Amino acid sequence: MATIFDKIIRGDLPASFVWQDDICVAFMDISPTSPGHTLVVPRQSVVTLAELDAATRAHLWEVANRIAVAQQKALGSKAQHFWVNDGRAAGQSVPHVHIHVLPRYGRDQLQTMGRVTWHLLTLAIPKKPSKKQRETLEAQAQAIAAELAKS
């Protein structure tokens, strides 16, 4: 069965893309835990990292790292989490492997803890961003994409 991410990759669902190549895509998380929260997703629709070949796995991490650097330049983040829920029992809600690149801005511990809790509590609820929220996601995506294009 097609995952939400398959539908985004096919163009059947909207997303704010920061990167697309033959192996993977990256787009803004619809329910960001911090401003700029990006997902790196292989075009190959498998659940866990172990199901990918080594070259694809390495490529995903390379793209995730480049996105983190671009987030810092574009959005002013100071550090980031690379976060993988690698299978359902690890809390994965979309059964299509992906790396969360979650920017941190310094002095944002409480805010981030609150957002992570909210994110986890509402994961099962389908999200539809408002027009304003989509504009914000799109602006952040374009800023990150512009930095990636320079690197």
Ligand code: AMP
């Ligand atoms: P996980 O719990 O690791 O499977 O994370 C799945 C992520 O996908 C969550 O952070 C969701 O907010 C995000 N997500 C779900 N649907 C969409 C969507 N349509 N566009 C962008 N991100 C999404």
